[in-house]
Amino acid sequence: MNHVSFFEKLWEKYTAKTPSAQKVKSLFETQGNTVFNDHIAIRTFNDPRVNIDVIATPFIEMGYEPKGEYHFEAKKLVAKHYEHKVDQQAPKIFISQLLLEEFSNELNQVINQILNDANQNVFKTKDLILNGSVWNKPSYVTYQRLLKESEYAAWMYVNGFCSNHFTVDVNKLKNLDTLEEVNDFLKNNGFLMNSSGGEIKGSPNDLLEQSSILADSIEIEFEEGIKEITSCYYEFAFRYPNEHGELFNGFVASSADKIFESTDMKLQEA
Secondary structure, X not given: OOHHHHXXXXXXXXXXXXXXXXXXXXXXXXXXXXXXXXXXXXXEEOOOOOOHHHHHHHHHHOOEEEEEEEEXXXXXXXXXXXXXXXXXXXXXXXXXXXXXXXOOHHHHHHHHHHHHHOOHHHHHOOOHHXXXXXXXXXXXXXXHHHHHXXXXXXXXXXXXXXXXXXXXXXXXXXXXXXXXXXXXXXXXXXXXXXXXXOOOEEEHHHOEEEEEEOOOEEEEEEOOEEEEEEOOEEEEEEEOEOOOOOEOOOOOHHHHHHHHHHHOHHHHHO
């Protein structure tokens, strides 16, 4: 499968869980814009069966190569980003993983059991990130236990392997020139922004500004019954040129740290 059709499948799965993203994209299009995707993000654990290198495998085969590495000490994550070797218009890939060894024995036992209980063959498939949750029906008690230590781990337990967010390339919008204009446009249309660390994360000095709407909530069937849990969100990125006049292609760890919080249930309730 080439990267274009793979992204189409990812978008289909993503918008099924994130109807707000399709609504926002359609809103931009009714204003005469063509919406381009800056990057997608994927979450995982640093277990050797599903770590960054495993998740990146199909993208490498589609012509992507690793570019930058990022560390998130407070959230106990590391991430890498990938760019396509040939297709300059191809979205970048941002893959993060939870550093399990930095968490309690209890969290490690839970995650290990979740992974052990899954069909091990699914971890070897090229389309793993199209499969969502590949383990048993989640337990709300287990979800709450994970949530106490890591919102990221709890989110992964419920949502599994998918595109955690797509990102609008604001530089390519025709009639919205700044991220501030984009945010105002979204708020005027009833969308709630992630305001953790400010609505705009980053600055012209960082060469990257990012914002995002809060994640959608979807009904999840737990062993104990149906509960509403956050799914995925839509992000917006504006990039500035570097000293060579080329648009910055990387990411800013301090900004991404706050973007991660778009899935935090506490923000939905604020």
